[in-house]
Amino acid sequence: MDIKNILILSMVKGIGPAFIKKNCHRLINDSSCDQIVKESKPEELDNLVSYAKTADEIMSDCKDNDIKMVSIIDAEYPSQLKEIGDPPSVLFIKGNxxxxxxxxxxxxxxxxxxxxxxxxxxxxxxxxxxxxxxxxxxxxxxxxxxxxxxxxxxxxxxxxxxxxxxxxxxxxxxxxxxxxxxxxxxxxxxxxxxxxxxxxxxxxxxxxxxxxxxxxxxxxxxxxxxxxxxxxxxxxxxxxxxxxxxxxxxxxxxxxxxxxxxxxxxxxxxxxxxxxxxxxxxxxxxxxxxxxxxxxxxxxxxxxxxxxxxxxxx
The missing domain is CATH 3.40.50.450 (Rossmann fold)
Structure with a gap:
C-alpha cells in the first residue's frame, strides 16, 4: 500500500493508529485501503474520495516544503516507536x-x-x-x-x-x-x-x-x-x-x-x-x-x- 492510501486510511473515522498497527500486514499486502474500510467501516466508503483529495493536498504541501513522509511500513520508520500501542501511521519529518x-x-x-x-x-x-x-x-x-x-x-x-x-x-x-x-x-x-x-x-x-x-x-x-x-x-x-x-x-x-x-x-x-x-x-x-x-x-x-x-x- 502506498503512503497516500495509508494517509486516507488514517482519516477514516473509527480507524486509529492502534488499528493500523494491528493491521500492518494488510498495509504491506493490499494495494489500496478500500477493502479494509469496506470490512471495518463500510459507512465511510462514500467519504474516501474526499479523504483522497485531502491526502493529495497533504502530499503537495510536503513536496513544496521539503517535508519527508515515512509510513509505519517503511524501512526508515523507527522500530522502537512501533513498540507503543498506538504509533502514528505516518510521520512527517525534516532533518537527519x-x-x-x-x-x-x-x-x-x-x-x-x-x-x-x-x-x-x-x-x-x-x-x-x-x-x-x-x-x-x-x-x-x-x-x-x-x-x-x-x-x-x-x-x-x-x-x-x-x-x-x-x-x-x-x-x-x-x-x-x-x-x-x-x-x-x-x-x-x-x-x-x-x-x-x-x-x-x-x-x-x-x-x-x-x-x-x-x-x-x-x-x-x-x-x-x-x-x-x-x-x-x-x-x-x-x-x-x-x-x-x-x-x-x-x-x-x-x-x-x-x-x-x-x-x-x-x-x-x-x-x-x-x-x-x-x-x-x-x-x-x-x-x-x-x-x-x-x-x-x-x-x-x-x-x-x-x-x-x-x-x-x-
Whole structure:
C-alpha cells in the first residue's frame, strides 16, 4: 500500500493508529485501503474520495516544503516507536533521520527553576556525547537540555505538536527553536498534517512519540502533577531504563517544583505509579530506575541503556 492510501486510511473515522498497527500486514499486502474500510467501516466508503483529495493536498504541501513522509511500513520508520500501542501511521519529518539510532529523552517542567535549568544544561551536554537528545523543544527544561550557551546541540530530535509548516502552526518562540535545531543538523518530527496548528491536546499526544523513540529517559524537574507524567506514563510500558535527577543537598530541590523527583527517588516504582496515576506497580514495565546524583550515576544509566538495547550503543 502506498503512503497516500495509508494517509486516507488514517482519516477514516473509527480507524486509529492502534488499528493500523494491528493491521500492518494488510498495509504491506493490499494495494489500496478500500477493502479494509469496506470490512471495518463500510459507512465511510462514500467519504474516501474526499479523504483522497485531502491526502493529495497533504502530499503537495510536503513536496513544496521539503517535508519527508515515512509510513509505519517503511524501512526508515523507527522500530522502537512501533513498540507503543498506538504509533502514528505516518510521520512527517525534516532533518537527519540517522539521529534516531540512539535516543534519550530529557524532559521536565516548562516552569523550570534556576537549579533545574543548570542541571538540564549539564545533563544535556553530557548525554549528547552518547545519544541524540529528544523532547518537545518547549520552554523550560526541554530548551535548557538542548542548548550550550546560545547554540543548540547538533544531535537534537524535536517532537512538535503542530504541523511542519511550523511558521504557520507554532508560536514565534517555538519557531526560533525549531530553526536552531534544523540549522544545527537536528531532526524535527510531527504526526500532524503540515498545516495543522497546535491545540490544547496535541502536546500530550505528541509525548507518546517522545517516549516511543527514546531508548532511555531522564526526568530533570517536575511537580507531582506536572505535564511530564504524560511522557512517563507511556514510557513506563516499554521496559526501558529511567533516570531521575536527585539533588537533596540543595534547598531549592526541596520545593514543590521537584516534588515528582523526590517522590520517585524515595519510593521507586511506587512513586512513579503514584505520579502517573496507577494503583498497582504491577502495571509498570520499565528497565532499571536509576537515581541520578552524579556522573557515576549517569554512567550507570548509559550502561543500562546499552544492555537494554543488546549492547548496540558501543
Amino acid at each position: 533521520l540517522s539521529l534516531l539510532n540512539h535516543v534519550i529523552a530529557i524532559i521536565g517542567t516548562r516552569h523550570s527553576s534556576e537549579l533545574g535549568n543548570k542541571i538540564a544544561e549539564r545533563v544535556g551536554s553530557y548525554f549528547a556525547d552518547y545519544f541524540s537528545i529528544c523532547n518537545g523543544l518547549v520552554e523550560g527544561i526541554d530548551e535548557h537540555s538542548i542548548y550550550v550557551g546560545s547554540k543548540v546541540l547538533s544531535n537534537v530530535v524535536g517532537i512538535i505538536s503542530g504541523g511542519l509548516c511550523y511558521n504557520e502552526t507554532c508560536s514565534s518562540h517555538h519557531i526560533q527553536v525549531i530553526n536552531d535545531v534544523l540549522e544545527a543538523g537536528g531532526l524535527i518530527i510531527s504526526e500532524y498534517y503540515p498545516r495543522q496548528k497546535e491545540d490544547m491536546y496535541s502536546g500530550s499526544k505528541a509525548s507518546r512519540i517522545q517516549a516511543g523513540l527514546s531508548h532511555g529517559l531522564i526526568l530533570v524537574q517536575s511537580k507531582i502533577d506536572g505535564g511530564s507524567k504524560y511522557t512517563l506514563a507511556k514510557f513506563a510500558k516499554l521496559g526501558r531504563p529511567i533516570g531521575v535527577i536527585h539533588f537533596p543537598s540543595s534547598a531549592e530541590y526541596q520545593s514543590e517544583s521537584f516534588g515528582a523527583n523526590r517522590l520517585i527517588a524515595e519510593k521507586g516504582k511506587d512513586g512513579l505509579a503514584q505520579m502517573i496515576g496507577l494503583k498497582k506497580t504491577s502495571s509498570i514495565n520499565i528497565g532499571p530506575l536509576i537515581v541520578l546524583s552524579n556522573k557515576d550515576d549517569y554512567n550507570k544509566l548509559i550502561q543500562s541503556m546499552s544492555i537494554a538495547n543488546n549492547n548496540v550503543l558501543f
